[in-house]
Amino acid sequence: GQQLNQSPQSMFIQEGEDVSMNCTSSSIFNTWLWYKQDPGEGPVLLIALYKAGELTSNGRLTAQFGITRKDSFLNISASIPSDVGIYFCAGLSYNTDKLIFGTGTRLQVFP
Amino acid sequence: KAGVTQTPRYLIKTRGQQVTLSCSPISGHRSVSWYQQTPGQGLQFLFEYFSETQRNKGNFPGRFSGRQFSNSRSEMNVSTLELGDSALYLCASSPQQGPYTFGSGTRLTVV
Numbered sequence: 001g002q003q004l005n006q007s008p009q010s011m012f013i014q015e016g017e018d019v020s021m022n023c024t025s026s027s028i029f030n031t032w033l034w035y036k037q038d039p040g041e042g043p044v045l046l047i048a049l050y051k052a053g054e055l056t057s058n059g060r061l062t063a064q065f066g067i068t069r070k071d072s073f074l075n076i077s078a079s080i081p082s083d084v085g086i087y088f089c090a091g092l093s094y095n096t097d098k099l100i101f102g103t104g105t106r107l108q109v110f111p
Numbered sequence: 112k113a114g115v116t117q118t119p120r121y122l123i124k125t126r127g128q129q130v131t132l133s134c135s136p137i138s139g140h141r142s143v144s145w146y147q148q149t150p151g152q153g154l155q156f157l158f159e160y161f162s163e164t165q166r167n168k169g170n171f172p173g174r175f176s177g178r179q180f181s182n183s184r185s186e187m188n189v190s191t192l193e194l195g196d197s198a199l200y201l202c203a204s205s206p207q208q209g210p211y212t213f214g215s216g217t218r219l220t221v222v
Contacts, residue, residue, distance in 0.1 A: 003153055033210050042115075042201050042213030043154075088154065092210075098167050099144065099203070099211055101154040 006089055006102030013079055014110050021105040022073040023089035031092040032065050032072040033099070036085045043088055047074070079109050113138065115204050115214035123220045129190040132217045136183050136204030142166075143185040144211060145177060148199040157200075160185055161207070189219075197221045 006023045013019060023032070031050055035043035047058050049065035049072060056063055062075045072089055089102040116135040124130050136143050144167075145157040156169040160179035177187040183204075189196055197220050203211035 031210070035213075040215075040218070042117075042203075042215050045210050045212065048210045096167065097159060098156050098169070100156070101146075103153050 004089055004091055004100055004102040006105055008105060009103070010106040010108070012108045012110065015079060015081060017079055019076040019079055019083070019107060020073060021087060022071060023091075023102045024071045025091055025100075026070070027091070027093065028069040029091035030069070030094045032063070033090040033092065034061075034063050034072070034074045035088045035090060037088065038085050079107075081109050081111060083107060084109050115202055115212055117202050117214035117217050119217060120215065121218045121220075123222060124192050125222055126192055126194060128192050129188060130192060130219060131186055131188045132200055132219075134185045134187075134202030134204075134214060136185070136202075137212055140204035140206055140212075141183055142205045142207055143179055143183065144203045145185070145187050146201040146203065147171070148201055148216070149197075154201070157187065192221045194221050
């Protein structure tokens with residue numbers, strides 16, 4: 001199945017550090033979404049981006065919709081232990097109405 | 112506002128059996144999508160329903176089917192289960208087009 005290229009695959013960081021992850025696609029998307037998934041649960045929406053170039057924050061999280069509409073990044077500042085989980089990007093094209101997910105970034109935060 | 116409800120949470124089935132999973136979307140949401148999540152393949156799109164019609168379909172065999180009722184509740188069915196069908200099945204709903212809110216999923220184990 002189709003997936004977006006998400007990197008890095010995993011990150012091991014110390015509490016208080018900043019984190020950055022990104023997603024790239026060969027296709028253009030109209031919407032970029034970032035989700036976080038805890039073990040045994042469904043993904044929870046963190047940030048939604050609707051316009052190329054848009055920069056949106058949600059607390060310590062900041063995400064941007066790339067100008068080319070083929071990429072997006074997510075930053076987490078001053079990480080804390082509860083940031084642990086798997087982060088997924090997802091792109092939505094109005095042509096297909098299908099939400100395509102990235103391969104995920106597994107984040108571990110050490111105290 | 113109640114979230115997306117998936118039942119059952121856990122299910123164990125034997126190879127060759129069939130299974131039906133249920134999803135109740137957020138009230139007012141008319142689009143329901145289904146995803147399969149496995150460690151090796153990540154989140155893979157199964158199908159999407161809108162107003163009782165299948166609007167999109169992923170690349171899964173015909174053993175995977177779904178339907179949506181007039182109250183927007185959806186079911187997915189997998190017939191002739193195989194070991195490789197063991198996965199977390201996630202349902203997501205949206206008003207019309209993203210962003211999608213996910214349920215907690217149904218963990219299916221095929222033995």
